[in-house]
Amino acid sequence: MKKTKKIPNFKNEQQERDFWEKNDMTDYFDIKSGKKINLPNLKPSTQTISIRLPEDLLKEIKVLANKRDVPYQSLIKILLRESLDDDSAAYISGFLVFNTYIGYLWTTHEADR
Secondary structure, three states: OOOOOOOOOOOOHHHHHHHHHOOOHHOOOOOHHOOOOOOOOOOOOOOOOOOOOOHHHHHHHHHHHHHOOOOOOHHHHHHHHHHHHHHHHHHHHHHHHHHHHHHHHHHHHHHOO
16 A cells, blocks of 8 residues: 555645645555445536427427437437537548648649649
8 A cells, every 4th residue: 555645734725726736646645545436416517598499390309309218308418419529520520631631732732843
């Protein structure tokens, strides 16, 4: 078991932040002696919003949610997340293809000189 340093007492939260920015946590905690815990009620923070949807779109979402056996608001969140992930992936791959093409044009142009 690793010998650890004693964590000082802090006067306020800012003092604690400053301390941890300058010190390595592994000097104060023995990671190997840690215990696995389960936090079943921990949920990401959310914000309530209001959105107006066409009635037919909402009806389709509710039907799909019922088929998937999930609440329709949860399904909306799932669909939004999937759409953002797909869009991000498409943006990244498009960016890489574009840069590869520009690099190819640049090297081809340089070879012609």
